[in-house]
Amino acid sequence: VLFVAGTVTDKCIRMPALVNSLSLGQGKERTRQHIVEYIRNSMSGIYVFDTRIRSAAALKFVYVWGLAALLASIAPFSH
Numbered sequence: 001v002l003f004v005a006g007t008v009t010d011k012c013i014r015m016p017a018l019v020n021s022l023s024l025g026q027g028k029e030r031t032r033q034h035i036v037e038y039i040r041n042s043m044s045g046i047y048v049f050d051t052r053i054r055s056a057a058a059l060k061f062v063y064v065w066g067l068a069a070l071l072a073s074i075a076p077f078s079h
Helices: 002-021 029-042 055-078
Strands: none
Touching: 002 029, 002 055
């Protein structure tokens, strides 16, 4: 679930570049720029407890919990 949320947020982050590459016609550059600024300033994405979830953060979360699980499983055998 975290990876999907991170992927959605990453796509939202790249959306202004996509919109900026569109050709809306002659004399519409200013309108396109306003749309790009609106998307960028809206900070769209998926948030959990006011924290933007990105795929890199989700991967770090899984790594940390995996390491904690590994250490917890090794601890009984160390004595």
